[in-house]
Amino acid sequence: MSTPPRILGLDLSITATGVCLPDGTVHTIATQQKTGDKRLKDIELAVLQAAPDVDLAVIEDLPTHAKAAGVTGMVHGVARLTLIRYGVPYVLITPATLKAYATGKGNADKTAMAIAALKRAGREFADDNQCDAWWLRAAGLDWYGHSEFDMPKAQRDRLGKVTWPALAAGVAA
Template sequence: MTTPRILGLDLSITATGVCLPDGITHTFTTNAKHGDRRIQYIVDHVGAALSEGRDGIGDGVDLVVIEGPVVRSSAAVTIGMVHGAVRLRLLDFDTPYALIPPATLKAYATGKGNADKTAMAIAALKRAGREFADDNQCDAAWLRWAALDALGQPEFSMPAAQRARLAKVAWPEVRRG
């Protein structure tokens, strides 16, 4: 069975965390002085990640997993715009995607739906032996790991109670290869 190629995205207007299908993470940042052009910058970078693997260079992306937006924040409108623009790009590429609510991702990673950034980082170090440059990359990696686990190909073992949290996610059908 081929391992699904999962792209994890922790979307933000200021610093978007990305976990590529090979597990490499990075963060791309935007500058407020560029206004709404920041949204285009994010969409272009997501498009580049989706394009990798087309035309025989690599294997492409089978599924994108996005951390759902926090709707009770002052940035809800802006992050909603980012989410909408990115989802349109995913539709352009005919790439299925899943949304994982922040509390579900935290509960999967740590056992607690209200875990803070430090707890997420400690869980990544404990489970995967990984450290990250920032919390955006850490969240993006957890998104990828959660999807791999939900698709039956976990990178490491997780307690059953934490794995059960993934049942709350609406997982799309994934086409591999």
């Protein structure tokens, strides 16, 4: 039996980044607006602390209409640069694909995502950022053949829209 990949789930946001560590532990990096762009350092530190222990990061992509601008784009830049520095490959999953994987509907709301996590795995979260980060990790594990719970084939097939990287030698895929 092969070892499952160590996957980090990141739901990036300047105010509340959701993080799901490879062991399934979730937390939120909450930042204060009054500290301005220094909030980026808090997010960088969290990614920096996790990066050495992961094989892949699964990141919720920016919505199409926001790809080139905004504060969330800066957060993505900081997180991606930190992962690159540590040689950690990452993959982007659009919000619609993540929602379709989790719930069967690409336009699912935050409540539907939480209900799906409770129904599939008995998991509850303090906020929707943690929930999304957890689903990102779950999608990565599922794609590489190490799902922690059953998913309908139609929902699993949604992950085929993502360009998944090859994992390092010795890591199960």
